[in-house]
Amino acid sequence: MTKNTAETINHEDFLFINDSLVEIFDKILRIEERELRKSRFKDITINELHLVHAITLHEQKTTSAVAHELHLSKGSLTSSVNMLVKRGYVERIRNQQDRRVINLTLTSKGRLLYRAHDAFHRQLVKSFLIGMDENDMPLIKRALTNLQNFVDEATNH
Amino acid sequence: MTKNTAETINHEDFLFINDSLVEIFDKILRIEERELRKSRFKDITINELHLVHAITLHEQKTTSAVAHELHLSKGSLTSSVNMLVKRGYVERIRNQQDRRVINLTLTSKGRLLYRAHDAFHRQLVKSFLIGMDENDMPLIKRALTNLQNFVDEATNH
């Protein structure tokens, strides 16, 4: 690397990158919302979708673990899980080793939803890489790693 | 470009890129929230910050225009603008050409907040580019343009 653009970034580049990130982020949420409306999963909001995603396919996380992961209070999680249970996406399983604990799992309907959402993300990443070859990957990964480091540092400080 | 990875992306790369994007977006919101709490602008939520950002420094947008931009109803906008007016970040200016219209502007306190937020974004973009030189920019821009095209296509379809 001959020169670090980060020190000398020009205003146009800043605007381009910043506006791209902001717009992309904003639009992805709206697209996810609209895809849900068009899909068979019309009774689900975007937050509920992300809850289904947090519960995941193969683990059996506890209510507290999921609440912590989503930065929600336990009370909030109880009520959103109630909704997903009522609508048939999630099941509560009482943990037999420690009967205070509830493990959350997806029903087959919940797994369908999870996979549909995953497919959308796959499309997204695929589009991200259009026209690139494997030589470009290190740079892309570096940019993402940079951003991750930045947000991690900011998060943990 | 010799080969298009988008067609052949391996699972690890997919996971890396996808998880990066998801985590980064998620954390940015929390960081913005926490930076607000630590700043002199403790009476502002993240949504109010984004409203201040939408009002912008130099234009005098109408209430409807801002509502449309943020995909909020006019009623919602009225109430959040009320809050920002009460707290001294925003002013309503009755348009004298068309007295039905209200133009929104930032007060000097609102402009301070706007600039503080802008500085955060500048840091973010700067971190994104650490260790890159200007030869890398076309690829970075291409990846972002790809993503923008994807979300635009998905938005407008």
Place this chain on the structure above:
DNA sequence: AGCAATTAGTTCGATATTCAAACTAATTGG
């Protein structure tokens, strides 16, 4: 073993956000 402290999750009451519909005031078009 027995009881106090802790832990996991739920319930409850209060507050925030958002919407859509009804409303007011101003403007425009015929």
Place this chain on the structure above:
DNA sequence: CCAATTAGTTTGAATATCGAACTAATTGCT
């Protein structure tokens, strides 16, 4: 000049979220 339209506000209902009080189960201490 008045009917229709437009910009914004008000209102009432629905939803999301929090934190505190609560219940049930477990753990640790003596």
